[in-house]
Amino acid sequence: MNNAGERLYNGLVKENPTFVLMLGMCPTLAVTTSAMNGLGMGLTTMVVLALSNLIISLLRGIIPNRVRIPAFIVIIASFVTAVQLLLQAYIPALNKSLGVYIPLIVVNCIILGRAESYAYSNPAIPSLFDGIGMGLGFTFALTCIGAVRELLGAGEVFGFALMPDSFVPIRIFGQAPGAFFVLAALVALQNYVKDGRKKAGKSYEKIGSGCSEDCMNCSEKGCTKRFYDGDGTSKAAGPEKEER
Amino acid sequence: MSELFKVSSNPHIRSKVATNGLMAAVIIALMPATGFGIYNFGPRALAVIAVTIASTILTEYFFGLYKGKLTVTDLSAVVTGLLLALNLPVTIPLWMAALGGVFAILVVKMLFGGLGQNFMNPALAARCFMLISFPTAMTAFECDAYTGATPLAALKAGEAVNVLDMVIGRTPGTIGETSVIAILAGACILILLGVIDIRIPGSYIVTFVLFAGIFGGHGFHPAYLAAQLSGGGLMLGAFFMATDYVTRPITIKGQYVYGIVLGLLTGIFRIFGPGAEGVSYAIILGNLLVPLIEKCTRPTAFGYQKGGRRLEK
Numbered sequence: 001m002n003n004a005g006e007r008l009y010n011g012l013v014k015e016n017p018t019f020v021l022m023l024g025m026c027p028t029l030a031v032t033t034s035a036m037n038g039l040g041m042g043l044t045t046m047v048v049l050a051l052s053n054l055i056i057s058l059l060r061g062i063i064p065n066r067v068r069i070p071a072f073i074v075i076i077a078s079f080v081t082a083v084q085l086l087l088q089a090y091i092p093a094l095n096k097s098l099g100v101y102i103p104l105i106v107v108n109c110i111i112l113g114r115a116e117s118y119a120y121s122n123p124a125i126p127s128l129f130d131g132i133g134m135g136l137g138f139t140f141a142l143t144c145i146g147a148v149r150e151l152l153g154a155g156e157v158f159g160f161a162l163m164p165d166s167f168v169p170i171r172i173f174g175q176a177p178g179a180f181f182v183l184a185a186l187v188a189l190q191n192y193v194k195d196g197r198k199k200a201g202k203s204y205e206k207i208g209s210g211c212s213e214d215c216m217n218c219s220e221k222g223c224t225k226r227f228y229d230g231d232g233t234s235k236a237a238g239p240e241k242e243e244r
Numbered sequence: 245m246s247e248l249f250k251v252s253s254n255p256h257i258r259s260k261v262a263t264n265g266l267m268a269a270v271i272i273a274l275m276p277a278t279g280f281g282i283y284n285f286g287p288r289a290l291a292v293i294a295v296t297i298a299s300t301i302l303t304e305y306f307f308g309l310y311k312g313k314l315t316v317t318d319l320s321a322v323v324t325g326l327l328l329a330l331n332l333p334v335t336i337p338l339w340m341a342a343l344g345g346v347f348a349i350l351v352v353k354m355l356f357g358g359l360g361q362n363f364m365n366p367a368l369a370a371r372c373f374m375l376i377s378f379p380t381a382m383t384a385f386e387c388d389a390y391t392g393a394t395p396l397a398a399l400k401a402g403e404a405v406n407v408l409d410m411v412i413g414r415t416p417g418t419i420g421e422t423s424v425i426a427i428l429a430g431a432c433i434l435i436l437l438g439v440i441d442i443r444i445p446g447s448y449i450v451t452f453v454l455f456a457g458i459f460g461g462h463g464f465h466p467a468y469l470a471a472q473l474s475g476g477g478l479m480l481g482a483f484f485m486a487t488d489y490v491t492r493p494i495t496i497k498g499q500y501v502y503g504i505v506l507g508l509l510t511g512i513f514r515i516f517g518p519g520a521e522g523v524s525y526a527i528i529l530g531n532l533l534v535p536l537i538e539k540c541t542r543p544t545a546f547g548y549q550k551g552g553r554r555l556e557k
Contacts, residue, residue: 168337172377181351 004129011133017110018141018183019190024110027101028142029179035158038146039139040094041101044087046135048079049111053119053131060120072115077106110134141186148182149173263359266489267319269439273430274326274484280426281419285334289419293329295338299345300325307354320359324348327367327484330420331477331524332374335384344370364531365491368481368524375524385416396475396520399468407467410474417476424474431483443499444492444506445482451507452478459515478510481523491531498534498541505537506530 017023027045032038052075056063063071084102087095095102105111114134119127147157153174155163172178282289304321308314325345332341348370353362375382385394395405395415409415413423420427434440453469462468473479486492486506493502506526513522544550 168340168378168381170343170377171379172373175376177373177376 003126007126007129008133008136011130011135011137012140013137015134016137016141016190017134018138018145019187021110021113023113024108024138027104027108028145028183029176031098031101032142032146032149032179032182033153033174034150034156035143035147036094037097038142038144040091041098042135042139042142044083044098044102045105045108045110045138046132047083048076048105049114049135049138050128050131051079052076052111053114053127054124056115056119057122057124057127063120068116068120069112072112072120073106076111076115080105110138144186145179145182148186149178152182153178263318263320266439267323269434269437270323270484271319271326273433273437273439274323274330274420276426276429277330277420277423277480278326280413280423281330281334284413284422285419289334291338292332292334292336292341292419293326296329296332296341296345297322297325299342300328300349303346303349304354307350315358318359321349324353324366327420328370330480331367331371331418333382333385333418335386336374336378336381340374340378340381344374347373360490362490363534364528365485365488368485368528368531371524372528385418394476394520395471396514399471399475400514400520405471405475407470407474410471415475421477421480424479427479427483431479434483434487440483440487443496444486444503447500447503448482448486448506448510449473449478451504452510455508455511456515459511461515472514476514476521477523481510481527482506485524485527486530491534493534493537493541495538495541495543497543498537501537501541502530502534505533 011017015021018025018028024045027041031041052072055075056072059071059075080103083105084095087098087102114130118130122130151157151162152170153172154169155161155167170178173182278293282293300321301316304316305314308316325348328344328348329341332344348366352364352366352369353359356362371382394417395410399405406415410422411424413426415422431440431445435442453473456469456472457464460468460472486503493499509526509529510522513526514520547555549555
């Protein structure tokens with residue numbers, strides 16, 4: 001089964017962490033003042049997400065069930081520290097503009113959520129691609145939000161002036177309220193597109209995973225729609241709560 | 245008379261007052277302030293008002309077309325547009341005024357479910373949106389081609405102000421806020437027609453006067469208090485924005501509480517805040533507190549004790 005491709009598709013479109021699962025709202029709203037910040041935050045998160053998913057998946061036979069959350073946090077925190085040191089060494093400007101939100105990746109609920117709901121009960125390679133897919137979805141969403149906010153709030157995208165000189169920047173988009181407006185508008189837009197597809201019979205839900213919405217007779221592991229997996233370890237059906 | 249009583253479950257008393265009647269009354273009551281604004285600031289004020297109203301009406305119309313439910317005839321979009329225009333400086337670029345109108349109707353009102361569902365006064369929310377977005381254009385006040393500080397800013401800087409000019413309205417400021425006389429004339433119309441009552445504006449203004457007297461640093465000096473009262477958007481806000489049916493509390497006790505909260509917030513913003521004006525922020529913050537105020541001041545129903553328990557026989 002082509003799990004890697006399906007995982008990537010799942011993270012980018014079907015269960016996009018920002019636009020569909022609504023996870024990790026704190027960095028989404030706080031750092032997306034420009035497209036570059038969004039891209040940097042997304043890629044940093046992706047690296048941590050993919051590597052921690054991989055390690056957690058490899059260690060899933062060793063970690064005792066009762067202390068799995070502290071174990072996840074230790075693994076995630078180690079990667080975040082390593083990534084932050086790398087950023088400080090090689091891209092100090094990005095590190096400065098993201099500031100406190102880099103260490104806060106530790107408590108980013110996407111990472112803990114994917115560890116808990118996918119990596120802990122699935123093999124290593126699909127978990128790695130699940131992390132990459134989710135990370136790319138997060139990066140894509142943050143870059144979109146950042147680009148729209150930068151365009152309206154400063155007339156630029158990635159630092160290139162796109163608007164005519166007569167354009168007066170709408171400053172509110174550079175500030176916190178603007179993040180909410182842009183996020184809401186983009187979520188509404190993608191729901192509108194998806195609804196249109198659903199009506200045309202091209203449902204996103206059923207592409208890739210072959211889901212027939214018959215969970216009783218389905219054996220697909222790691223399906224986030226299910227309440228528990230076949231091996232009896234119960235898990236939450238809904239998305240994890242925001243950690244911060 | 246007889247056809248107003250129906251044998252049915254409550255409510256038993258019905259009124260024939262409709263939304264568009266109330267809105268028409270508000271529009272008529274705003275006419276003195278609008279007229280004075282156009283007289284004071286010249287024909288460009290008329291252009292700003294026309295553009296803002298056109299943008300609110302068109303937004304409401306097109307959203308109604310999209311939703312299949314036209315609500316533009318209830319005149320509420322006209323009131324929102326007019327109130328927004330009266331809260332803008334005359335020098336505002338026309339496209340900004342139009343954008344403000346779109347924001348007021350589309351984001352603040354229609355996306356939350358239309359008239360009656362908006363949690364904030366649309367005109368004031370749009371004004372605050374524009375104040376944050378275009379800080380320079382929104383505070384470029386001029387009067388008789390003379391650009392200068394508003395009387396409130398001058399007052400805050402400790403300069404002397406001419407209270408008589410402020411009451412008549414020959415001062416820099418937004419289009420509709422400068423003339424206290426014109427606003428009070430409109431407010432009298434509304435009160436006489438029974439559209440609003442004095443509870444919210446009264447408690448708002450009294451609280452603000454007490455606050456300014458105690459914390460303003462000038463004591464209860466009549467000239468200072470008069471200048472604080474007639475400067476800025478206090479009168480326009482107290483009589484036309486705070487009394488908005490949708491965003492004020494419906495309980496009578498709650499309306500007094502709401503007025504007091506607005507007075508305190510305005511006082512805090514004006515005296516301790518960085519800017520000279522704070523009426524719009526005070527009112528939209530007050531709007532957000534309305535559900536809480538209503539919950540706390542809910543009257544006890546007949547036959548029940550306080551707290552909702554049924555009385556014993």
